[in-house]
Amino acid sequence: MNVIYELLPVSGTTALVALVALALGITAGAVGSFAVLQARSLVGDALAHAALPGIAVAFILSGARDPATLMIGAVVAAAVAAALILFLERTPRLRADAVIAVVLAGAFSAGVVLLTWISASGRGDQGGLESYLFGQAAGAVEADLITASVVMVSALLIVGVLARPLGAVIFDRAFSSSIGMPVRGLEAISVALLVLAVVVGLRMVGAILMVVMLIAPAVGARQLVKRLPPMIVLAALFGGAIAVTGALLSSALAVPTGPVIALVGTATAVLLVLIAPSRGVAWRARRRHVNHSRLRGSELLMALDGTSQTGPMSEEQLAREVGRNLRWVRRGVRSLRRSGLADPDRGAVALTEKGRARAAQDRREVAAWSAWIEHGWRLDLPDAREPDPLNMRRSLGEANLRQLAELGQEGRDRAPVR
Amino acid sequence: MPLFGDAGTIMLTAGLVASACAILGVMLVLRGLSLMGDAVSHSILPGIIAVFLIAQTRAPIWVILGAALFAVICVIAIEWLVATRLVRSDAAIGLVFPALFALGVLGVHQFTADLHIDLDSTIYGEIAFVPFRVMEIAGVDVARGLVVAAIVAVVDIAAVALLWKELKMTSFDPGFARASGFAPAWVSRMMLVLVSITAVVAFESVGAILVIALLIIPAATARLLTTRLLAMVLIAVSVGWAAAIAGYGAAVAADASIAGMMGLMALGAFFVALGVTAFRRWTTESARFREAQGRSK
Numbered sequence: 001m002n003v004i005y006e007l008l009p010v011s012g013t014t015a016l017v018a019l020v021a022l023a024l025g026i027t028a029g030a031v032g033s034f035a036v037l038q039a040r041s042l043v044g045d046a047l048a049h050a051a052l053p054g055i056a057v058a059f060i061l062s063g064a065r066d067p068a069t070l071m072i073g074a075v076v077a078a079a080v081a082a083a084l085i086l087f088l089e090r091t092p093r094l095r096a097d098a099v100i101a102v103v104l105a106g107a108f109s110a111g112v113v114l115l116t117w118i119s120a121s122g123r124g125d126q127g128g129l130e131s132y133l134f135g136q137a138a139g140a141v142e143a144d145l146i147t148a149s150v151v152m153v154s155a156l157l158i159v160g161v162l163a164r165p166l167g168a169v170i171f172d173r174a175f176s177s178s179i180g181m182p183v184r185g186l187e188a189i190s191v192a193l194l195v196l197a198v199v200v201g202l203r204m205v206g207a208i209l210m211v212v213m214l215i216a217p218a219v220g221a222r223q224l225v226k227r228l229p230p231m232i233v234l235a236a237l238f239g240g241a242i243a244v245t246g247a248l249l250s251s252a253l254a255v256p257t258g259p260v261i262a263l264v265g266t267a268t269a270v271l272l273v274l275i276a277p278s279r280g281v282a283w284r285a286r287r288r289h290v291n292h293s294r295l296r297g298s299e300l301l302m303a304l305d306g307t308s309q310t311g312p313m314s315e316e317q318l319a320r321e322v323g324r325n326l327r328w329v330r331r332g333v334r335s336l337r338r339s340g341l342a343d344p345d346r347g348a349v350a351l352t353e354k355g356r357a358r359a360a361q362d363r364r365e366v367a368a369w370s371a372w373i374e375h376g377w378r379l380d381l382p383d384a385r386e387p388d389p390l391n392m393r394r395s396l397g398e399a400n401l402r403q404l405a406e407l408g409q410e411g412r413d414r415a416p417v418r
Numbered sequence: 419m420p421l422f423g424d425a426g427t428i429m430l431t432a433g434l435v436a437s438a439c440a441i442l443g444v445m446l447v448l449r450g451l452s453l454m455g456d457a458v459s460h461s462i463l464p465g466i467i468a469v470f471l472i473a474q475t476r477a478p479i480w481v482i483l484g485a486a487l488f489a490v491i492c493v494i495a496i497e498w499l500v501a502t503r504l505v506r507s508d509a510a511i512g513l514v515f516p517a518l519f520a521l522g523v524l525g526v527h528q529f530t531a532d533l534h535i536d537l538d539s540t541i542y543g544e545i546a547f548v549p550f551r552v553m554e555i556a557g558v559d560v561a562r563g564l565v566v567a568a569i570v571a572v573v574d575i576a577a578v579a580l581l582w583k584e585l586k587m588t589s590f591d592p593g594f595a596r597a598s599g600f601a602p603a604w605v606s607r608m609m610l611v612l613v614s615i616t617a618v619v620a621f622e623s624v625g626a627i628l629v630i631a632l633l634i635i636p637a638a639t640a641r642l643l644t645t646r647l648l649a650m651v652l653i654a655v656s657v658g659w660a661a662a663i664a665g666y667g668a669a670v671a672a673d674a675s676i677a678g679m680m681g682l683m684a685l686g687a688f689f690v691a692l693g694v695t696a697f698r699r700w701t702t703e704s705a706r707f708r709e710a711q712g713r714s715k
Contacts, residue, residue, distance in 0.1 A: 041509045042453050049456075091642065091692065097508055098638045101452035102688060105631040109681025112627055116675040208460055208516050215512040219505055256527050259520035266517035273504050281502050 014251040016145060021243035021261065023148035024197075024204055027155045029217035029239020031193045033232045034159075036218035037170050039096050043085060043191065044214045046104035047198045048207030050081030052111030060118060067203075075199050081107055082191045086184075144204070151200050155193055159232060166190055167228040205258035216265030217242060223276035242268055291390060296332040298362040299324075301341065304351050305359035312348035368392040368401055371408035378407060420561045424549040427561045429666050431548050432680055434567035435620050436632045436658025438574040442613045443637030444650050445578075448589040449606065450507050454493065455633035457515035458617045459626040461492035463522025471529055482622055489614035492518055497607055545624040545676050563623035570619050577612055578651075581605060586647050624677065631681030632658055635688050642691040657687045 035041045054077020055070045062069045081103050088099040159166075168176045169186045177183040194214070201210035217239035221231045246261030253260070274281050303322045304313065313321065319329040333349055336342040341355035351359065369389050379400055387395035396404070420427050439455075446454050462485035469475065469484030492514055499510035548563035555565070578585060587595040588602040595602045613633075620629045640653035665680030672679070 097452045101634040106685035109678045112678035212516040259523040262520040
C-alpha cells in the first residue's frame with residue numbers, strides 16, 4: 001500500500017482520502033446512471049433518511065454504539081425502505097417521486113419517534129446517533145479504502161454484465177417483460193446497487209451529499225452522449241474525477257470533504273447543462289439567435305427589394321412597410337450593412353447587388369416553402385421528414401425543388417380568376 | 419395557559435399547518451415535485467448562517483427572512499433546471515438542494531465553530547413548545563405558533579382558491595394551458611415560492627419533519643383515493659387533521675415525539691388508503707371476471 005502513496009504527489013492522509021473518494025465516485029457514477037434514467041435519482045435521499053430508524057433499532061437491540069452494529073442497522077433499514085419503494089411503485093396512481101417522498105417522510109418520522117422513545121425509556125443517551133448521517137471523510141482509514149474498492153469492483157462487475165438487460169428494462173419495460181426478461185429482478189438489482197453505494201457513501205460524505213454524487217456524474221454524462229453504455233463509462237469517469245477534485249481541493253483548503261465534493265459535482269453538472277455541444281442552454285440560445293437574425297434580415301431584404309422602384313427607404317418607412325417597430329428594423333439594417341447586403345452609407349437604406357441576389361434567393365425559398373405546404377404530398381420522397389424551412393435546397397435537393405416549383409406554377413395557372 | 423389549553427393548541431396548530439401543507443402538497447404531487455419539502459428543509463441552512471454572520475442575530479424574523487431567501491433560490495434554481503428540459507425534475511432537485519446544504523455546512527465549519535449555533539433550536543422548531551410561547555391578542559393569551567399557523571393556512575387557502583383554475587390546468591395539462599393563453603411557468607413558479615415560504619415559516623414554529631411529512635403523505639393518500647382535484651384537496655386536508663389529532667394522542671400515550679407520531683399516523687392513513695384501493699381493484703376485477711365467465715356459458 002505504502003508504495004502507492006509514495007508515487008502520489010500528496011501526503012499520505014490526503015492520498016488515502018482521495019483514493020477512497022475515487023472508488024466511491026466511480027461506483028456512484030456508474031450506479032447513478034440507472035437511477036437518473038429511471039427518475040429514481042432521489043431514492044438515495046430516501047434510503048439515507050431511512051437509515052435513521054435502522055440505527056435506532058440497532059442501538060435498542062444491542063445497547064452498543066459501535067460503528068459496525070449501527071452500520072448493520074442502517075443497511076437493513078435501507079434495504080427494507082428500498083423494497084418498500086419498489087413495492088409501492090407498482091401502485092398505478094403514484095409516480096416514483098411521490099413513493100420516494102412518502103417512504104422518506106414515513107421512515108424519518110419513525111426514526112424520530114424511536115430516538116425520543118429511547119431517551120424517554122432511559123436506555124441511555126441517544127444524542128449523536130443522528131450525526132451518523134453526516135459522515136466523516138477526513139477520518140478515512142485503510143479499511144475504508146478496502147471496503148470502497150470491493151464495493152466499486154463488485155458494482156462495476158454487476159453493471160458490466162447486466163448493462164444491456166438493465167438498459168432494456170429502463171427504456172422499454174413493457175417490451176422487456178413481454179419477451180420474458182425478469183423485469184422485477186433486474187429492477188431489484190439496480191436498486192440493490194443503489195443501496196450499496198448509499199451505505200458506503202453515508203460514512204464517507206454523509207447522506208445528503210451522497211445524493212449529488214449519484215446524480216451529478218450521470219446528468220453531466222447524459223448531456224454529452226446519447227447511448228447507455230458510453231453514458232455509464234463517462235459517468236463513472238466523471239464521478240471519479242469529481243470526487244478526487246473535491247477531496248484534493250478540500251484538503252488544500254482545510255475544509256470538510258463531503259460539501260466540497262457536492263459543490264464540485266453540482267457545478268460540473270450545471271456547467272455541462274449550459275455548454276454541452278448542440279444540446280446545452282448556451283448552444284440553443286446561439287442557434288436561436290442566428291435563426292432569428294437570419295429571418296429578420298430576410299424579411300427586410302424582401303421588403304427593400306419589393307419596393308425598388310421607389311428608390312431607397314428611410315428606416316422609418318421601412319418599419320411601416322414591414323409592420324415592425326423601429327428598434328427591430330434598426331438592428332436588422334445594421335446587420336445587413338455589416339454583411340455587405342445593404343449600402344453602408346448612413347441615412348436611407350439601399351440594397352447592394354449582393355443584397356438583391358440574396359433577396360431573390362430568399363423569395364425563391366419562401367415560394368418553395370409555400371409550394372411544399374400545398375403540394376409537398378405529391379412529391380415522391382424516400383422518407384417522411386419535414387424539410388428545414390430555413391434551407392429548402394439542402395433538405396429537399398435540386399430536383400425536388402424544381403418539381404415543387406412546377407407544381408406551384410400549375411396551381412397558380414388553374415386558380416380561378418377573380 | 420393559552421387559549422384552547424396546551425393540548426388543544428398543539429392539535430389546532432398541527433391541523434392548520436396540515437391544511438396549508440396538504441393543499442400545496444397536492445399540487446406538488448401532481449407536478450412530480452413531491453420531494454420539494456425535503457429539498458427546502460436542507461437548502462435553508464446557508465440562509466441561517468448568513469443571517470447569523472451579517473446581522474449577528476438569532477431573532478426569528480431575521481432567521482426566517484434569511485431562510486426564506488435561500489428557500490426561494492432553491493425552488494427557482496430547480497424550476498430553471500427543469501425548464502431547460504435537459505434535466506428531469508427529480509435529478510434537478512437532487513442537484514440543487516445538496517449544493518445549498520453543502521454551502522451551509524461549509525459556513526458552519528468556517529465561521530460558526532466558536533459561536534456555537536444550535537441549528538435545531540434556531541430554525542427547526544418543536545411543536546411541543548408551541549403552547550409556551552404566547553402573545554396577547556385582544557386581552558387573550560394565544561400561542562404565537564398557532565397564530566402563525568393560522569395566517570399561513572389562510573394565505574395558502576386564499577392563494578390556491580384565487581389561482582384554482584390556473585393551478586388545475588397547469589397541473590394536468592401544461593401544454594394546453596400554454597395554448598389557451600395561461601403562463602404555466604409563472605403559475606408554477608408562484609406556487610413553488612408559496613411552498614418554500616410556507617415551509618420555512620412552518621419549520622420555525624413546528625419543526626421540519628412534521629412539515630415534510632404533512633406536505634407529502636396526506637396528498638399522496640388523497641391521490642390514491644380520487645382523481646378529482648377538489649376531492650383530492652379535501653381528502654388531503656382531512657387526512658392531515660386526522661393525523662394531527664391521532665398523532666398527538668399516540669405521542670402522549672407512548673411518551674414520544676409529537677411530530678414523529680403525527681407523521682406515522684399519516685403514514686398509517688396512507689397504508690389504509692393503499693389497502694382500500696387494492697381491495698377496490700380486486701372487487702372490480704373479480705366482478706369483470708365473473709361477468710366474462712357468465713357470457714362464455
